Amino acid sequence: MSSLTNFALTIVVLRTMPLPEFGVFSLVYALYQLTLSAGRALVGQPLAIRFSASPAETRDPETKDALGAALVVGFAAAIPIAIAAQVTSGPLSRGLIAVAISLPLLLVQDAWRFGLFAAGHPQRAFVIDLIWGVGQVLSVVIILLGPGPSLFLYLLGWGLSGAISVAIPAIATRTALKPIRGIAWLRSNQDLGIRYVAESALLNGAEQAVRVLIGIVAGLEILGALNGTRTIFGLITVLILGAEVFGITEGTRILERNPGRHQRFTSGLAVVLTIAPLMVAAVLALVPQSLGVSAVGDSWTEIRRLVWPVGILVAAQGFTSAYRIGLRSLADARSSLKAQTFSAPIVLGLGVVGAYIGTAQAAAIGLAAGNIVSAALFRQYFVTARKRSRQ
Incomplete structure (x- = not known):
């Protein structure tokens, strides 16, 4: 479902922003997709492959460690993006900043979805996506009714909605993200x-x-x-x-x-x-x-x-x-x-x-x-x- 709402956001940006800024959006979104592919390759896919057929007592601790691994990968990608934002200007700089802020938790969100599918709970993954989708819709409505179309606000609303979709289930299940254990998980599945x-x-x-x-x-x-x-x-x-x-x-x-x-x-x-x-x-x-x-x-x-x-x-x-x-x-x-x-x-x-x-x-x-x-x-x-x- 997250892919559908992201596609819908692309259409909104295309219809409400000038073509040069839509070009910046396309570039920044492509950067997110490249990072997402790397995050899936390092975390989501190994998690699904190794533990989809494992018992819960083995799979659940591994999933929590994998979430920490996704956070590490997200920060590793966000740092150079944030640096790039400082040496550029205009809409591109603001777009890079918005993605750098959001990226770590967006990768955690994607890894959590893999973990829920591995556990046989696709409906819970759907709920996470639904929270993200509702957040995106609300952010777009607020932007259009308030300050008006803005590339930075669109991207920030998109990213923060994804972060909220992680924070709510994390608080509900008392799941803590542990980067140190995440680094060890990356090494064991390299x-x-x-x-x-x-x-x-x-x-x-x-x-x-x-x-x-x-x-x-x-x-x-x-x-x-x-x-x-x-x-x-x-x-x-x-x-x-x-x-x-x-x-x-x-x-x-x-x-x-x-x-x-x-x-x-x-x-x-x-x-x-x-x-x-x-x-x-x-x-x-x-x-x-x-x-x-x-x-x-x-x-x-x-x-x-x-x-x-x-x-x-x-x-x-x-x-x-x-x-x-x-x-x-x-x-x-x-x-x-x-x-x-x-x-x-x-x-x-x-x-x-x-x-x-x-x-x-x-x-x-x-x-x-x-x-x-x-x-x-x-x-x-x-x-x-x-x-x-x-x-």
Whole structure:
């Protein structure tokens, strides 16, 4: 649910702030997402993998230590962001300050969600997300009725709402965050965490690099058309990201209790995450020209040409995500890192080749082709890892 409310906040900022400040918001939010990916790699995912099938007397102390670990990672990321805020100015500086203030507890919030899913309490994770979502809505209403639209206030309200969503259950359950124990937890789980961080860096690095190179090779207009089309598929991207928490915890439990079902579970997840983007693409392809223009403006004509290539691209990413989740539940960090190491240059190379042709459609087809190869690689590594785990 938190991904949905964050997406809604993005729409609010887009509609109420000038484009330059929305650009700053996009940059700062991307920085948060990169840090969140690192936090999940170091804390949330190892917690879910190692302890989803453990008894409560083992899992609960580990979860508390993991929350301390998330706090440590959050502070480690917030310090350089705060320093960067001091050497910049204007909206960017204020945006960085707002994120630096909020980041430690936002990472704790995400780790707590993983812990609750690992414990088999998704409804409690939903309550935490609900508190954050309600806080975001209230903060936006207060800002719009009071001082008026402000990038700093939007980001501060977003971050403080997340902090409150952690503070309320922490007080209710008398859960104390212990950074010293968190550091020890990070060390004891570094065999998974370090490889997952490296994989996350490769994935995010390739995505950012291909955007920059497409902008350089094909021009900002083509890059804008691609980004605009990706935004339309934003809710599907949210679904794919949300599947991670559920998929890792449930896959780990299935592997422990009924190993024969594990491959079927992973394959079923792949089907869902692949079909959903294709269904959205099919619906968008049928939208009348007049309705599309009234919804997104004159850019709809170009976006409509990209619906199917981008839909296939997102479908391939969903397929890849399912088998990455499968490798996570097998605790096979080595295979997952290898798959990403081979995939990153392929996606980057084919995306740039498509951009070199000089059309947005060619760039989208190149990216889709690269992600299809990546999907095939992840599936092959998963199948091999499954065979190895059964020997």
